[in-house]
Amino acid sequence: MILFRYLTREVLLTMSAVAGILLLVIMGSRFIRYFADAAEGDIPVTILGSLMVLHLPGFMELILPLSFFLGILLAYGQLYMNSEITVMVACGMSPTRLLRVTLLPASVVAILVGVCSLWLTPAGALQTEATLEEQRSRLDVSILAPGRFQDFGGGRTAYIRDFSSDGRQMQEVLIHEQAQPNAESTHNYVTRAGSGHQETRIETGSRFLVLENGERYGVTPGRQEAERLTFERYTLRLGLSRDRQELDSLEYATTQALWNDPEPRAQAQFQWRTSLPLMVFILALLAQPLSRVNPRQGRFAKLLPAIFLYVAYLSLLLAAVDAIGNGSLPILIGVWPVHALFLGLGCLLLWRSQRKGMR
Structure with missing residues (x-):
């Protein structure tokens, strides 16, 4: 239990630092865009704060998987540098047991991502677009x-x-x-x-x-x-004064409505939303063997290859979603081969790490 708390704290603290930096950069960029619109008189300055809050779930659903992935790489990489994992191996800690410890905080992060992607992000996007549409339609001297x-x-x-x-x-x-x-x-x-x-x-x-x-x-x-x-x-x-109009875009539809809609575009949006929580577990599986570094290399040795792997994962996932929406990829096949590919890659890396040992 002490070891579990220690590893979880190291991963979550590193993840929080990475997520804070990424969130600051992304929100700063979006705030500058909205502030420029406010300076031009397109939207009032008073709604800038509410717009940023409504965008927060959409930012978090993309930031949390990446920051958790990097958090495992950096936290475990530091443990390798300090030879702490060597001590854990001497005490009987295997890669499989370390993976079980890692999957527990991954479950918490996946729940947060799922809440954002399945409920909060569509609701926030709908409210944001409705607010902007209302401001565009109003002839208001404010x-x-x-x-x-x-x-x-x-x-x-x-x-x-x-x-x-x-x-x-x-x-x-x-x-x-x-x-x-x-x-x-x-x-x-x-x-x-x-x-x-x-x-x-x-x-x-x-x-x-x-x-x-x-x-x-x-x-x-x-x-x-x-x-x-x-x-x-x-x-x-x-x-x-006009009442707010309901928007018909699938981006603003509820997850329940997408589940009941057989259209390819709706199913593509549904599979994208459900893919984000699943990504967290697969990225955790990939990150553990990738975090194994030689103390002479430094804990950033495999950071760049890991980022390339994450970009490839996300790019293939987006390509599959577009293919489903266009009708060129069957709905039953969907994005699941992409998840299966990287799940198999993670299992292969973990198997190689198990064979070589955690020296």
Whole structure:
């Protein structure tokens, strides 16, 4: 039991460090993309945090198998370097027993990956896409940034000098409205107001931009005449608040729905989701013999070949999923030959390690 706790702690600590680094890199890259969209005015800054949280299960289902694989390589490699496994062998620890010890934390990681891939990731992807779709469909002045000309839908371009301290009142508003092709009016309108704010009618769900103390000009390209309107209060309708629409992509479908759908694309998505937890056990089987290094080589000696092996595994798995979706690979065959190939490779490596001994 003491040996089990020691080995499990070493593997999980190393896995956590690797997963933290990978998660930081991936989330940082995605955050930069969303922050650029927010800077352009496509999405409000206030939803960035929720978007990153919704993406977290999708990141974890890919990071955890790789980080557990590398965690075993690095942790056991360090034990070989310190000759600790030599002592374990002298005490009767065989590769088969070491594998049984390794499969226990692998079960915990596989459960976490399964929860993410089968339930949390589809739900998070659906909520993320629905949030972005809602923001794209809304004509909301909340996405506007002061001091910039920004498009906020409907052929409208707005400029706001600043917001009030509570963020509700706009100061020095300028709005340009482009004439639409099928509209009755051919005027391009330019509206300037000293202040403005947004209102929503609860009974109808309509949203309005209320401008105060300004002027409105209507100009038709090619004509010298122009219309001028001075107002104390002018209301501009933005649009209707829409309910969230359910998305039909298989990426957002529940696992139960994919299981009941006989279409090849649905079955390909289902087999991909179920493959990720299975990968954890096969990678654990591959990592144990690959972690065996000579103390003179260093524990990073087999790290690069192991990464190439993982990339080959993942690439063949993705190719099989694409082949199933395209109908070129039967559903009954599916991705299972890929798992069987690497499972056989892991058993072969473990058998060779058993024959040579753990010197």
